[in-house]
Amino acid sequence: MTHFKDLRSYLCALNDIGDLERITREVDGDLEPGAITRRSYETDAPAPLMENIRGNALGCRILGAPAGRSYVKTRPYARVALSLGLPATATIPEIIDTLIQTRALPGKKPVLVDADNAPCRQNILRGDDATLDSFAIPFAHDSDGGRYANTWGTLIVKSPDGQWINWSIARVMKIDCKRMTGLIVPSQHIGQIWQQWVELGQPMPYAMVQGTAPAIACASGIPLPAGVDEADYVGALWGEPIEVVKALSVDLEVPAQAEVVVEGHVSITRDAEEGPYGEYSGYLGTKSSPQPTFSVEVISHRDQPIWPLVVAGRPTDESHTLWAMGMTAEAISLMREAGLPITAAWIPEESAVHWLVVSVPNNWRELLPDTSSEELAQRIGEIVFRANSLIFIPRIYLVDDDIDPTCLKDVVWAIATRVHPERRRIVFSEERVIPLLHCYDADEYAAGKGAKIVYDTLQPPIGEGRLPHASFEQGYPAALRQQVIDHWPNATDQ
Incomplete structure (x- = not known):
């Protein structure tokens, strides 16, 4: 298996198969990136990499549809397959089998590397300079309650006792340059860990990581058993550990190759309104809900960072490719167990x-x-x-x-x-x-x-009342079928 340790090498692989569209014209920083990304899903277009965002001082770029369905018709799941280190031609069953098999492998803990040479440390912003306004964070949908800073980034949190480190994807909305609010669902792992910090009465340290290695985003977006560290799972998938560095302001470790790392703490009360947001069911949201506040305290980033954008909606987007594959793998595993x-x-x-x-x-x-x-x-x-x-x-x-x-x-x-x-x-x-x-x-x-x-919908046993299909495969003798196949005209003859 060939795996990509950073987002940029993955984009080179997409470009090699004709599944990346570099958009160099000026794109507005408000709604146009969302509209481009949504249309790319609905037309199975190449993944759009928007390289010229109006009003963006840092040269931040936006990558739309990072794991959507591929433009290459013979390789519809190339983005998910390549993200996981599989050939671009991998099928749904092959991808799901890989997810299932990786669960059975012993995890590999991340390894600390020299932070001074880590790409994510090329630029460090502290104090008033640590502002979300420096980055291109657009609206995903016209009716959303705000600009969504996290749609495909990894949220890293740790239980107070340090025994469980969770890497997950959850939507997070920008409130202003120093605050965000995110959907914390009690049944999800991030919600379970947040509740532990609430019971301690201490804000939860977090890191929001944008532009990780694609396998990290995939592992963050699929269900794994409680207590399993997603970083260890990716190490098992790769056959080698993820390289990480210590966060600058909180007791966490973050991928060394990340494009952007935002650090801070999550409040212990649901003190901000999050939403509405258009979701994977295919409808625009109309309601908001009280959710915790994410403070923004330190930001580090690569030069000309790439910020991934997922615009959830009618099929097919990442909710219906990668997320569906992850849930299917989970369901098969539980049923077989x-x-x-x-x-x-x-x-x-x-x-x-x-x-x-x-x-x-x-x-x-x-x-x-x-x-x-x-x-x-x-x-x-x-x-x-x-x-x-x-x-x-x-x-x-x-x-x-x-x-x-x-x-x-x-x-x-x-x-x-x-x-x-x-x-x-x-x-x-x-x-x-x-x-x-x-x-x-x-x-x-x-x-x-x-x-x-x-x-x-199970049918009677074969030979006990089950009707054969009225099909080429079941409706004709084998010898006749082979004769038809042998004389079938090639596409060039038609």
Whole structure:
């Protein structure tokens, strides 16, 4: 595997495959970077690197869609694949298998390197000079409550006892040049660590790191078990530790190759209004919520730093590529650990992370004797719906492995022809829901409880009532199929 230790080498790799668009014309510093990034998602354009931001004294550049779907049609997940050190041609199952396999490897702790030569220390801003106004931080959407300083950066925090270091991605909105406010969800790991500092009555030290090695951003954006340090996971993925330096003002370590590092403390009360913000479900936000304040105390950065920008919305963006892959890997791992025979799974991008499709092998009845399909669906629902890391999933479709979960055409056909209008659905009526999901009523959001469902579409065993497909593969003798294939005209002959 070839891995990129910094963002710039990754951008060179994107450029080599034709998946990077350098925009040298002047771009405004308010809304245009968001609009460019959003259109790039919706047209599967190359990742836009905006190099000339109006009014930006530091020469800060903005990279849009850092892990979106690729412009190269034969390599749709090249950005995620390259980020993880895989070939640009890697498929969804290959990427998910890598995420699963890395979980089983022993982690590699980061290694401290000489801070004097670390790229992230090329420029150090303290006091009044440590201002967010020096950087190009645009609005993501026209109706957002503010400029979002963190959409693809890594937030680094540590439990008070120092035993758990969490690297994660969470949205953080700029309030002014010295303050930000971010979404701290209690069920997420950063929320659990923040609560420990709240109970101590001490503000939580943090570092917000922009422009990390792409694998660091990926690991920060996927669910890993509580207590697992994302930095150790990336070390296992790479086969060597991440190089870090000590933060300048707080007791944390940060990636040495980062583009920008912002340091400070997080308040112990929800004393600022965050939002609204357009989210991964595909709708513009209309509400704000009280969240803690992030103070800005010290900033360090590379020359002409690159600030990544993710603009969440209708599929497909990073929420529906990398995040969906991470949640799928988590779901498969949990189900297999529970002894369930899972062939594959996927969260279709078009579902905006609201569906999980799970397939099981034809012989699942032999592997789980005396188990009905309804009982299997029940067990899958209990595992997925009660995992903190998978709280975002409200619907599961359980299918036979003649359906490829990564092929939307297969999935739609299965849902249309195998979901009974009334029966064979397992309803979990009082499961946890959060406002980021977009399929519940106001009273359910207020209560934090709502229904989730598993659709059992499993067919009878082969030879016992299952109908064959009316398809080329199943509708004709093998010899005739081969004859047709042998005489099939090449594309150049058509």
